[in-house]
Amino acid sequence: MTPLAGFLLVAALLFSIGLAGALTRRNAILVLIGIELMLNAANLNLIAFWRYGPHPELLTGMMFAIFSIAVAAAEAAVGLGLVISIHRHAHTTDLDQMNRMKG
Amino acid sequence: MSFVFYLLAALTVAGGLAAVLLKNTVHCALALTVAFAGLAFLYLNLDAQFAGFAQILVYIGAVAILVVFAILLTKGSETPKDGVFSKTWLAGLAVAAGVFAVLGWAVLQTAPMLPKATAAPAVTVGQIGNALVDRYVLPLEIVAVLLTVALIGAVIVAMHDKERTR
Numbered sequence: 001m002t003p004l005a006g007f008l009l010v011a012a013l014l015f016s017i018g019l020a021g022a023l024t025r026r027n028a029i030l031v032l033i034g035i036e037l038m039l040n041a042a043n044l045n046l047i048a049f050w051r052y053g054p055h056p057e058l059l060t061g062m063m064f065a066i067f068s069i070a071v072a073a074a075e076a077a078v079g080l081g082l083v084i085s086i087h088r089h090a091h092t093t094d095l096d097q098m099n100r101m102k103g
Numbered sequence: 104m105s106f107v108f109y110l111l112a113a114l115t116v117a118g119g120l121a122a123v124l125l126k127n128t129v130h131c132a133l134a135l136t137v138a139f140a141g142l143a144f145l146y147l148n149l150d151a152q153f154a155g156f157a158q159i160l161v162y163i164g165a166v167a168i169l170v171v172f173a174i175l176l177t178k179g180s181e182t183p184k185d186g187v188f189s190k191t192w193l194a195g196l197a198v199a200a201g202v203f204a205v206l207g208w209a210v211l212q213t214a215p216m217l218p219k220a221t222a223a224p225a226v227t228v229g230q231i232g233n234a235l236v237d238r239y240v241l242p243l244e245i246v247a248v249l250l251t252v253a254l255i256g257a258v259i260v261a262m263h264d265k266e267r268t269r
Contacts, residue, residue, distance in 0.1 A: 002214060002217045002218070002219055002220070003220050004217045004218060005210055005211070005214040005217055006112070007108075007145070007149070008210045008217075009207060009210055010112045010115065010116065010145070012203060012206035012207055012210060013116055013119075013203065013207075014115065014116065014138075014142075015202070015203075016199045016200070016202050016203035016206070017119040017120055017123055017199075018119065018123070019195075019198065019199040019202055020195060020196055020199035020200075021122065021123030023189075023192075023194075023196075023198060024123075024188050024191075024192040024195040024196060025123070025187060025188060025189065026183065026187060026188065026189045027128055027183075027187065029128060029170060029173050029177065030123075030128065030131060030187075032170070033123070033131060033132070033170065034123060036135065036166065037119050037123075037135070037138065040138070040139065040142050040162070043142070043154075043158075044146075047146055047149050047151045047154055048149060050149075050151065051149040051150060051151065051224070052217070052218045052220070052221060053218070054218070056224035056226065057224060057230075059226065059230070059231060059234050062153070062154060062226070063234065063242075065151075065154050066153070066157060066231075067242055067246055069157055069158065069161050069162070070161075070246045070249075070250060071246065071249065072166070073161050073166060073250070074249055074250050074252075074253030075253075076165075076169055076170070077169065077253055077254060078253050078256055078257045078260065080169050080170065080173040080257070080261075081256070081257035081258070081260040083173055084173060084176050084177060084261045085260050085261050087176070087177040087178075088263070094183060095189065096189055096190060
């Protein structure tokens with residue numbers, strides 16, 4: 001197995017773990033944690049392809065990963081702000097109890 | 104495939120699994136930090152020093168702390184009586200397993216065609232900085248605006264609305 005295949009398999013496993021967490025947990029914060037894991041798995045793919053790709057000196061994959069990290073930070077801030085706002089409104093973060101869109 | 108890679112991969116996957124499976128939400132956040140650290144070391148193992156240290160600064164330094172703050176502000180550390188998993192957990196697990204099966208199959212099918220190990224690219228932080236203000240200056244500006252908007256938006260969303268207090 002080439003090193004790249006190993007990194008891709010780890011990223012696939014991490015993505016699936018994050019997806020399972022996002023789909024099965026009840027706490028909204030844990031769902032966000034699952035989404036963060038999925039984003040990180042994608043970043044690992046980008047960096048691995050940058051490292052073993054034909055032109056690493058062009059820095060394309062590295063730049064994509066760095067911008068992705070910045071966007072993920074913005075996503076985490078807004079997502080956790082929304083969770084806090086929902087908790088203040090509904091007094092719960094249990095997603096199974098949030099079954100209406102009207103406030 | 105070196106021993107270091109297997110060690111780091113095991114650390115990362117174990118952290119991810121613990122972050123998803125543990126009952127106590129604070130323990131989940133700490134396990135998430137372990138997974139982030141394992142990923143940062145994997146980046147260093149891939150000769151991407153800048154991305155590795157950016158990962159440590161942004162994820163362990165900021166995102167994990169934000170998650171812990173959110174858990175404490177929402178009293179999320181109390182384990183609910185009726186389990187931590189949703190009623191439809193079996194369907195979610197099946198979807199995730201299916202996604203992993205497809206991704207793993209695709210990787211293993213293309214594994215013989217993937218490039219072999221190459222010499223480490225000699226990329227300095229100076230080159231990354233030059234690329235950021237030269238070829239990637241427009242995305243950099245857009246990310247700056249996005250971060251500003253996201254931070255102001257997060258503050259406004261989470262701000263206490265005094266007039267509508269019940």
